[in-house]
Amino acid sequence: MSSCGAVVGGVSLDRVDIAKEAVIQGVVHKDGKPAPIGYVRLHDANDEFTAEVPVSSLGEFRFFAAPGNWTLVALVPGATTRAEVSAELGQITDLDLLVA
Amino acid sequence: MSRNEVLVDAEWAIAHLADETVVFVEVDEDTAAYDTNHISGAVRLDWKSDLQDGTRRDFVSKEAFEALLGKKGILADHTVVLYGGNNNWFAAYAYWYFKLYGHKDVRLLDGGRKKWELEGRELVSDVVELPATTYVAQEQDLxxxxxxxxxxxxxxxxxxxxxxxxxxxxxxxxxxxxxxxxxxxxxxxxxxxxxxxxxxxxxxxxxxxxxxxxxxxxxxxxxxxxxxxxxxxxxxxxxxxxxxxxxxxxxxxxxxxxxxxxxxxxxxxxxxxxxxxxxxxx
CATH class of the missing domain: 3.40.250.10 (Rhodanese-like domain)
Structure with missing residues (x-):
């Protein structure tokens, strides 16, 4: 049985069939540098929470969404930011989240 | 059951870090989290390798749970405070699991590892090994x-x-x-x-x-x-x-x-x- 646990930075794509996934990934930056401590939350089109990952030491995160519109919420100590993103099947959507 | 009997906040946790009647336990599926750092004095439980049977899809037996907690230095009359990543999912699972085997005083750290980290509170890398105990569990409360x-x-x-x-x-x-x-x-x-x-x-x-x-x-x-x-x-x-x-x-x-x-x-x-x-x- 595989766990539901979120891997720091997101699950590796090494053994994932990208053609069957709608991947959203990126890096959280704070004050111009990758944020080593933080969390990214994925909200659906109704702004309902869907998933969350802790960022890697390089600020990285990754989700395996369904095709459609999503909102990302980045939480770092003392600050948050939000960004809209659209995911497509078979595509990797990359974006940077900038937190002041 | 009132909220303050089952839930603790960071201030309570800090005030009880050196309390010998309290054991802090980090529960994760990602063991790298504890290895990187954890709350001072906390021992680790692994959601998968410690709490699952490993062959059948089921929990470890009462005897295996007793051996596990004994090895971790936990006694049946300890106050066990659980926390972890993933918004305390695995800590809550462990809480339910401890209750299943009849542990009397078990609590969650509100917000778990995430709130603690976002508030910039201290985490340490020293691994803690408490002296082994003889832990006595109850039959599963079905x-x-x-x-x-x-x-x-x-x-x-x-x-x-x-x-x-x-x-x-x-x-x-x-x-x-x-x-x-x-x-x-x-x-x-x-x-x-x-x-x-x-x-x-x-x-x-x-x-x-x-x-x-x-x-x-x-x-x-x-x-x-x-x-x-x-x-x-x-x-x-x-x-x-x-x-x-x-x-x-x-x-x-x-x-x-x-x-x-x-x-x-x-x-x-x-x-x-x-x-x-x-x-x-x-």
Missing amino acids: SIRAFRDDVIKAIGVQNLVDVRSPDEYAGRLLAPAHLPQEQSQVAGHIPTAANIPWSKTAAEDGSFKSDEELKAIYENAGVDFDKDTIAYCRIGERSAHSWFVLHELLGAKNVRNYDGSWTEYGSLVGVPVALGDEPGQA
Whole structure:
């Protein structure tokens, strides 16, 4: 049985069939540098929470969404930011989240 | 059961870090988290290697649980404070598991590792080994654990609470969106189950909402507190979080966690399954 646990930075794509996934990934930056401590939350089109990952030491995160519109919420100590993103099947959507 | 008997905040935790009657336990599935750092004095439990049988899909036996906690230096009369990542999912699962084996005083650190980190509180890398003890557990309290036949009998009769995200409930996703979506189970939910995602019960920092807010969330979603309740998710850890809310914070009677959850139900032959955003018919 595989766990539901979120891997720091997101699950590796090494053994994932990208053609069957709608991947959203990126890096959280704070004050111009990758944020080593933080969390990214994925909200659906109704702004309902869907998933969350802790960022890697390089600020990285990754989700395996369904095709459609999503909102990302980045939480770092003392600050948050939000960004809209659209995911497509078979595509990797990359974006940077900038937190002041 | 009142909130301050089952939940502690950071100030309480800091005041009890050196208290010999209290043991802090970090519970994760990602063991790298504890290796990197943890709350001072905390020991580690691994959701998978420590708490699962490893051969059969079931929990470790009473004897194995006694040996595990003895090795970790925990006594039956210790106050055990659990915390972890993933908004305390695995810590809540361990909380339910400790209750299953009859541990008297177990509590959650509100917000878990996330709130602690976001508040910039101290984490250390020193690994702690407490002196071994002889831990005595009780037989499993099956009044808080549901099995697949209980769930099938509960369709249309009891409160069934599906705590996964709306997209998993409707069948648009097969797993939480931080995981690849290719899964062996069919998509959907147990007919008549209400979708009350665990996330509705927690703030962004992972701490629980007030009792008044929590009660309103369940009542507004159609939960009848005069009926028995079964909570489920994908593998039983998010639903342990909701079991904690319903049974421990709100004091609802006869609330069980279905640890087989969707990875079992979604693989059963011949059982009814509902798709879409509505609960469906019995």
